[in-house]
Amino acid sequence: MPLRLRDLAAHLKAHGIEVHDPKRGSHFRCTKDGFPAYQLPAHNAMKSELSDVYVRGVCRHFKIPMP
């Protein structure tokens, strides 16, 4: 199911993942100890709607359950 970026960010934060604003470019940066950083596309800011394909990708990367 697609998710708003703000809802995905809340899900990530609930699992101990920090979401940092873009320093340059169009991606938020997600970090958690023990994992490489992951990029969240942010060109429509927190209103962005993200495909389930993307949501599954980031959850797989951080080994967390789907929202």
Add this chain to the structure above:
Amino acid sequence: MSIEHHVNVMNRRSFKLSALIYRAPDVDGQWIAHCAELDVISVGESPEHAASMICEAAALCIIDDLRDGLEPEDRGPNDEVDAAIRLVRKRGTRLSSMAEAVQHQELVTIAIEWLACVIDLAPELNSPCDDFELERAFAAPAQQALVPV
């Protein structure tokens, strides 16, 4: 060869990357771009935009990893995406540019290959976004590709 030139050559690292670009199955007007080698995904509002976004996302991943002392290639590959890219390459038509894909984007899956360059070990890592170079692009009808949904 001067020392400076030698250091520059030694520090330069290039990453040959590829991505599968296809229409998001569940969000109207959105295109998914999935880099096989790094298993990182980004999105865009057109195939061209998705290509630009995945190049940026991949570059940022590489920079993050090098700064953190990690090896970017340890992130992947995603074998399913890699297989789909090979299928598009085999069955698809070679594009002269991403703009060509936009002309017939209704039912298309696109595979792109590009070279991301980065200066490793430098005090301030250069962004490879600035010198990313699209090497090849292919397009195939969506139903012919094994899009990993």
